[in-house]
Amino acid sequence: xxxxxxxxxxxxxxxxxxxxxxxxxxxxxxxxxxxxxxxxxxxxxxxxxxxxxxxxxxxxxxxxxxxxxxxxxxxxxxxxxxxxxxxxxxxxxxxxxxxxxxxxxxxxxxxxxxxxxxxxxxxxxxxxxxxxxxxxxxxxxxxxxxxxxxxxxxxxxxxxxxxxxxxxxxxxxxxxxxxxxxxxxxxxxxxxxxxxxxxxxxxxxxxxxxxxxxxxxxxxxxxxxxxxxxxxxxxxxxxxxxxxxxxxxxxxxxxxxxxxxxxxxxxxxxxxxxxxxxxxxxxxxxxxxxxxxxxxxxxxxxxxxxxxxxxxxxxxxxxxxxxxxxxxxxxxxxxxxxxxxxxxxxxxxxxxxxxxxxxxxxxxxxxxxxxx
Amino acid sequence: xxxxxxxxxxxxxxxxxxxxxxxxxxxxxxxxxxxxxxxxxxxxxxxxxxxxxxxxxxxxxxxxxxxxxxxxxxxxxxxxxxxxxxxxxxxxxxxxxxxxxxxxxxxxxxxxxxxxxxxxxxxxxxxxxxxxxxxxxxxxxxxxxxxxxxxxxxxxxxxxxxxxxxxxxxxxxxxxxxxxxxxxxxxxxxxxxxxxxxxxxxxxxxxxxxxxxxxxxxx
Numbered sequence: 221x222x223x224x225x226x227x228x229x230x231x232x233x234x235x236x237x238x239x240x241x242x243x244x245x246x247x248x249x250x251x252x253x254x255x256x257x258x259x260x261x262x263x264x265x266x267x268x269x270x271x272x273x274x275x276x277x278x279x280x281x282x283x284x285x286x287x288x289x290x291x292x293x294x295x296x297x298x299x300x301x302x303x304x305x306x307x308x309x310x311x312x313x314x315x316x317x318x319x320x321x322x323x324x325x326x327x328x329x330x331x332x333x334x335x336x337x338x339x340x341x342x343x344x345x346x347x348x349x350x351x352x353x354x355x356x357x358x359x360x361x362x363x364x365x366x367x368x369x370x371x372x373x374x375x376x377x378x379x380x381x382x383x384x385x386x387x388x389x390x391x392x393x394x395x396x397x398x399x400x401x402x403x404x405x406x407x408x409x410x411x412x413x414x415x416x417x418x419x420x421x422x423x424x425x426x427x428x429x430x431x432x433x434x435x436x437x438x439x440x441x442x443x444x445x446x447x448x449x450x451x452x453x454x455x456x457x458x459x460x461x462x463x464x465x466x467x468x469x470x471x472x473x474x475x476x477x478x479x480x481x482x483x484x485x486x487x488x489x490x491x492x493x494x495x496x497x498x499x500x501x502x503x504x505x506x507x508x509x510x511x512x513x514x515x516x517x518x519x520x521x522x523x524x525x526x527x528x529x530x531x532x533x534x535x536x537x538x539x540x541x542x543x544x545x546x547x548x549x550x551x552x553x554x555x556x557x558x559x560x561x562x563x564x565x566x567x568x569x570x571x572x573x574x575x576x577x578x579x580x581x582x583x584x585x586x587x588x589x590x591x592x
Numbered sequence: 593x594x595x596x597x598x599x600x601x602x603x604x605x606x607x608x609x610x611x612x613x614x615x616x617x618x619x620x621x622x623x624x625x626x627x628x629x630x631x632x633x634x635x636x637x638x639x640x641x642x643x644x645x646x647x648x649x650x651x652x653x654x655x656x657x658x659x660x661x662x663x664x665x666x667x668x669x670x671x672x673x674x675x676x677x678x679x680x681x682x683x684x685x686x687x688x689x690x691x692x693x694x695x696x697x698x699x700x701x702x703x704x705x706x707x708x709x710x711x712x713x714x715x716x717x718x719x720x721x722x723x724x725x726x727x728x729x730x731x732x733x734x735x736x737x738x739x740x741x742x743x744x745x746x747x748x749x750x751x752x753x754x755x756x757x758x759x760x761x762x763x764x765x766x767x768x769x770x771x772x773x774x775x776x777x778x779x780x781x782x783x784x785x786x787x788x789x790x791x792x793x794x795x796x797x798x799x800x801x802x803x804x805x806x807x808x809x810x811x
Contacts, residue, residue, distance in 0.1 A: 280622035281748070288653035315622070369661030371681050500624055503657050510656045 276317045283311040287504055287520070295511045301519075308504075308520040312527020315500065322347050322493030323532045325388055325575050327539035329489045332395045332568035337540040343486050344533035350494030352525030354380070355501040356518050363509055373502065380495055385580040387492035392573025399562070399569040406562035498524075623748035626651035629740055630752040633768070633808055635761040636730055641808075643704070643726035644693060644738065645760065649752075655719040658682075675712035675719075682721055683707045691725055692742050692749065697733035704728065734810055741803040749804055757806035766810040773804060 290307055293300035316323060326347060330340045358376060362368035368376075501521045508517025546564060550557030632645040650658070658678060664670045686692070687706065695702040710723035738757065740749045750773070751757070757768050 277622045277745075284622060284624070285626070285651070288651070292652075363660055367661050367663070369678075370658050371678075372661065503624060503653055506657045506660050507653045510660070 276314055280311065280314045280317075283307055283314060284500060287311060288507060291504070291508050291511055291513060291516070291520075294513060294516055301516055304516065304520055305523050308523040309527045311500075312524035312529075313531050314527075315498070315524070316348075316528040316531035322351075323535045325391075325493050325572055326489065326532060327536050328568045328571040328575065329391070329395070330536055330540050331543050332399055332565045332572065333485070335486075335540060337537045339486065340536035340540050341533040343490050344536050345529040346486075347490040347494040348525040348529035348532060349522075350490060351496070351498060351528070352501065352521045354495060355497035355505060356521055358497055359502055359505040359509065359517075360514075363506055364514060370506070373506075377497060377499070377502065380497065382580065384492060384495035385576050387488070387495065387576075388579065389573055389576030391488055391492050392569060392571070392576050395569035396566065396573050399566040403559075403562040403566040406559045410556060410559045498528075500524075623742075623745055625654045625747045627747055627749050628752050629749055629804070630756055630758075631738070631740070631806070632758045632760045633736065633738065633762065633806075634724065635759065635763070637761075638732075639763045639810075640730040640732040641697065641702075641727060641736055642730045643724055644695070645709075645722075645724045646691075646693070647720055647722050649718055649720040652717045655714070655717065658719060659714070670712075670714040672711050672713060675714065679710050679712040679721065679723075682712070683710045683723055689742065691723075692740055692747065693725060694739040694741075695727075696737040697731040698735055702727055702731060702736075733808075736808040736810075738806045738808070739803045740805075751804045751806075756804070757808075759808065762808070763810055766808055769807045769809070771805040771807070 286307055287304070290300055290304040294304055323344075326340070326343055329335075330343070335343075358373060358380075362373045362376060501524060504524075505514070505517040505521055508514055508520070543564070547561055550560045628649045630647045630649075633641060634643045634645055636642045659670065662670065662674060662678065664674050683706075691704065691707065693704065695704070704725040705728050707723040707725050710721070713720050713722070740751075742749065751770060757770055759766055759768055
């Protein structure tokens with residue numbers, strides 16, 4: 221059994237474990253929380269969050285209710301539009317603290333990848349923009365053009381939501397696969413440094429003459445001539461590298477993620493996160509449409525998205541800096557430091573997958589378009 | 593050995609992260625729908641409770657949203673018939689949430705069946721959903737606790753200012769007490785007996801809770 225196939229199997233089982241874990245979590249939560257208020261007595265009763273969480277919630281609710289009043293006011297008096305936009309901005313900032321705006325997914329994604337805070341900010345704004353645009357497009361097409369009912373819109377949103385959550389899971393699974401391999405590689409290097417060094421040596425040798433027949437011949441003859449030489453090891457390691465080429469290509473190299481291809485990957489993240497429209501935005505848009513003020517609703521939604529982006533970007537930046545600090549601390553512990561960082565990335569990748577699973581199972585998205 | 597180590601470490605970390613997050617998750621939604629409720633506890637001729645009749649008035653933003661795509665014959669006026677399909681959708685969707693209505697008769701939970709007599713009316717820019725929740729088995733109870741809440745906070749329920757919970761056809765000795773969410777103090781001059789707190793579906797620290805509760809006592 222070569223270390224390479226070991227690592228590969230480790231990565232594979234990791235992926236499975238990740239999937240399984242998200243499923244398990246969903247199930248565990250199902251039995252504890254979603255049993256229905258009758259079955260659980262006290263647990264089913266709501267405890268309103270207190271402290272900062274409660275304050276943020278109260279502010280959101282306050283602003284949200286004021287939005288409706290403000291749209292009505294804008295109908296009678298155009299100058300209320302300015303107030304509406306200001307309110308939408310404030311609402312967006314507070315609202316992003318709630319579920320469904322991708323701060324968890326984006327932050328985990330950034331931690332899993334070697335992303336800069338700058339890119340985190342760009343991703344946050346892009347995701348928020350897409351989210352706002354999706355809400356606008358849905359209401360524009362469904363309500364304004366074809367006169368769809370609220371139920372039809374709700375059903376549309378649900379389909380989009382499901383796609384979005386599946387995409388998040390796919391993103392997480394892919395990250396977990398890559399980062400699991402990276403983590404496995406780090407483990408190999410930490411616990412079997414000599415093997416790793418030889419592997420590196422073998423890789424260089426391979427690069428010089430990538431598995432040419434001549435190379436194999438040489439290897440073979442070498443093998444024959446001196447069975448006690450390290451040729452045996454070299455042979456195994458060459459195999460290792462061949463097997464593990466995938467590991468190495470996707471492994472701990474930050475450049476591969478931060479580089480040119482990184483933007484394409486970032487795009488998949490913002491689409492996965494931004495696809496799901498915010499139900500509050502849809503309600504505001506429909507309300508504005510009913511008042512004959514659709515353009516104002518569109519403006520409010522975009523400004524709301526701007527507010528959301530600021531909060532998400534702040535959280536994402538925090539996550540990136542936190543990781544940076546962890547990284548600096550890790551560097552002071554040679555050997556295990558790298559392992560720790562790879563483990564962290566691996567966990568963040570698993571978290572993206574887990575979030576996707578939880579969202580899909582319906583345990584994190586509490587912003588349903590109720591009763592329509 | 594390494595495999596196992598990788599697996600368990602990743603699993604543990606992922607689980608911690610997800611659970612930590614989940615703890616914050618659902619409770620962080622703010623209400624998107626506001627409902628003002630007026631309810632009636634319905635009694636049968638023999639003095640047993642047969643069900644609960646609700647009249648829920650939605651806020652105007654949600655009302656407008658719900659009415660989207662429904663074309664009335666006369667602009668701005670929706671007849672009961674025109675709103676019938678929407679009422680159907682409403683009560684069907686509410687089933688999943690147990691109609692947000694939780695009852696205990698003498699400390700034992702009471703189960704409701706599917707709603708009957710449901711309809712919507714539209715007045716002053718808002719929709720009101722009327723429906724009756726029959727009890728699976730009518731009960732004669734000394735105390736009946738009724739609570740109205742959405743555990744996910746998506747819907748913000750509040751009792752109507754005047755007579756939020758009435759008794760329909762109750763024996764003469766029955767009385768109803770109403771408790772509003774913690775933010776609102778109990779109505780002046782209304783003392784809540786110990787029985788009130790003991791029989792609520794939510795056990796302890798009721799004062800801190802976010803539910804609208806009514807207690808019907810027929811000693």
